[in-house]
Amino acid sequence: MTMSHAGPETIRDVRDSVRSGARSAVDVCRDALARVSASDSTLHAFHTVTADRALARAADLDRDRDRWRTAPLAGVPVALKDNLCTRGVKTTAASKILESFVPPYDATVIDRLERAGAVVIGKTNCDEFAMGSSTENSAFGPTHNPWGTNRAPGGSSGGSAAAVAARMAPLALGSDTGGSIRQPAAFCGIVGLKPTYGRVSRYGLLAFASSLDQIGPMTLTVHDAAIALNVIAGADTADATSASEPVPDYTAALTGDVRAAKIGVPWKILESGIDGEVMGAFRAALDALAARGATIVDVELPHARHAIAVYYLVATAEASSNLARYDGVRYGLRAPGALEAMYARTRALGFGAEVKRRIMLGTYVLSAGYYDAYYLKAQQVRTLITRDYERAFERVDAVAMPTSPTPAFRIGERVADPLQMYLADVFTVSANLAGLPAISVPCGFTAEKMPVGLQLTGRRFDEATLLRFADAYERDTAWWTQSPPALQEVHD
Amino acid sequence: MVAFAMPAGVTRAQVEGIAALAHLDLDPSEVELFTRQLSDVLAYVDELQQIDTNGVPPTADVASGGALDRPDEVRPCLDPADALANAPDPALDTALGAFFKVPRVIG
Numbered sequence: 001m002t003m004s005h006a007g008p009e010t011i012r013d014v015r016d017s018v019r020s021g022a023r024s025a026v027d028v029c030r031d032a033l034a035r036v037s038a039s040d041s042t043l044h045a046f047h048t049v050t051a052d053r054a055l056a057r058a059a060d061l062d063r064d065r066d067r068w069r070t071a072p073l074a075g076v077p078v079a080l081k082d083n084l085c086t087r088g089v090k091t092t093a094a095s096k097i098l099e100s101f102v103p104p105y106d107a108t109v110i111d112r113l114e115r116a117g118a119v120v121i122g123k124t125n126c127d128e129f130a131m132g133s134s135t136e137n138s139a140f141g142p143t144h145n146p147w148g149t150n151r152a153p154g155g156s157s158g159g160s161a162a163a164v165a166a167r168m169a170p171l172a173l174g175s176d177t178g179g180s181i182r183q184p185a186a187f188c189g190i191v192g193l194k195p196t197y198g199r200v201s202r203y204g205l206l207a208f209a210s211s212l213d214q215i216g217p218m219t220l221t222v223h224d225a226a227i228a229l230n231v232i233a234g235a236d237t238a239d240a241t242s243a244s245e246p247v248p249d250y251t252a253a254l255t256g257d258v259r260a261a262k263i264g265v266p267w268k269i270l271e272s273g274i275d276g277e278v279m280g281a282f283r284a285a286l287d288a289l290a291a292r293g294a295t296i297v298d299v300e301l302p303h304a305r306h307a308i309a310v311y312y313l314v315a316t317a318e319a320s321s322n323l324a325r326y327d328g329v330r331y332g333l334r335a336p337g338a339l340e341a342m343y344a345r346t347r348a349l350g351f352g353a354e355v356k357r358r359i360m361l362g363t364y365v366l367s368a369g370y371y372d373a374y375y376l377k378a379q380q381v382r383t384l385i386t387r388d389y390e391r392a393f394e395r396v397d398a399v400a401m402p403t404s405p406t407p408a409f410r411i412g413e414r415v416a417d418p419l420q421m422y423l424a425d426v427f428t429v430s431a432n433l434a435g436l437p438a439i440s441v442p443c444g445f446t447a448e449k450m451p452v453g454l455q456l457t458g459r460r461f462d463e464a465t466l467l468r469f470a471d472a473y474e475r476d477t478a479w480w481t482q483s484p485p486a487l488q489e490v491h492d
Numbered sequence: 493m494v495a496f497a498m499p500a501g502v503t504r505a506q507v508e509g510i511a512a513l514a515h516l517d518l519d520p521s522e523v524e525l526f527t528r529q530l531s532d533v534l535a536y537v538d539e540l541q542q543i544d545t546n547g548v549p550p551t552a553d554v555a556s557g558g559a560l561d562r563p564d565e566v567r568p569c570l571d572p573a574d575a576l577a578n579a580p581d582p583a584l585d586t587a588l589g590a591f592f593k594v595p596r597v598i599g
Binding site: 240340351379 | 507512516539543553554570575577595
């Protein structure tokens, strides 16, 4: 197998080469599609590859080169999680209930990517309706981790993470409700950013839990994440929860300077339940930041250990309401039968086990007699979790934790015990509950060469600081320059 | 595994009641599985009952960036043909207009 560009290729590399005319957008697009066809029968990162559309779009860019000379994503191939609506392109959310759904409109983020010069190459696999931490809950089969194909890529944005890690596209979008961008980024050795709630428009994202969902970039480098956030961030009249807060140039924040930085570590909640090699990589990452001049201090997040319990009450309650729309009337699957029976049979046939489980739990906690004990209580504890962070951010600029307590687990290992699977999100869910931005950046490998992620959580709308710290760390370590074995086989 | 004696356990009958509320036609094996799994999860989340939340307001809104208003103006929206394109049983050009059709509801 020969490839013209086998090495790591960042958004910045691709964009600069297309802008300068060193490469055509069509050439870049063909390369990306060749990588998809070489690796994806093994990895199953994609549901749909939009090869013809992508090549036609790239040819359009090449014909009108002047127009794209300063475009931030000129000719950059992009993979989109399959819960983002794409006009005229099947959008399934990895569910049988939407197996043949073709949206009549584009999500706002896709509009913005295309106006910045990006070329969409396809839709990526995920857990059904983004419910899961391994991409095993896809109705169309799991995605495999490029670092070890018997391992899960994490989830729910596992296809997006695998696509970037395997260098099929330098940019993928994911969605993050309880860690679904950051945990797969950590498992696949890439960068994943969950922006502040409201930073990026959710218009066109198939809703899971509307007070927690946020769209964000998955990239090889922190600089690339900053480029992508510049494009997708900002107010949108189609999403009333999108924020009018101004959008700074996030790439300008990447100074490498962390000398005045204060980074808090909630040591108490990191005392137990974390894999030894993950903890070793985490401590080494803190040492690297300290060596650059950052001050590492202890912070307390007394309610953080309750985040999983709160999350699985709030998220399922919202999901049970959001997924009521899949009833066989306006789109998707319809089972035969009279009206009431049709609803119940359509949903029974169309939803997988995890989605049913969460709809059931959410319906239960919202039902008469249980609402106060479960849902209301969870929303009160959510307030306490948010206050913990507010107190911590009076003293520090960011809070550091491992992204996940373990490296990527084996496919099949956790499917029988949903509660164990839920506990994989222990360090990621609180950022969603509090609406805070958080980033996962690669911080090394285990002895078995599985990637480990460092998570930094920041103040609301302070993505710039997170990106600056993560970029400074990356300058010293550059873990991203190592490529996974699945890719090496393909390119050998 | 969580022990079988759960303070917050749900019964089969409750699971069947919830399934009816959620419009989910579960088969008997699913009812049994969800009875066990929902009990496990509810036993786990029971830890929240120990937290003192007296006087703590429930989180109602995480959008701190100022929710976005827009002028209340009539704007173009989806064409009826596009809106109906994914419908299992569309009715586009009827004498009364365009509809999503559902199975017969009464008699």
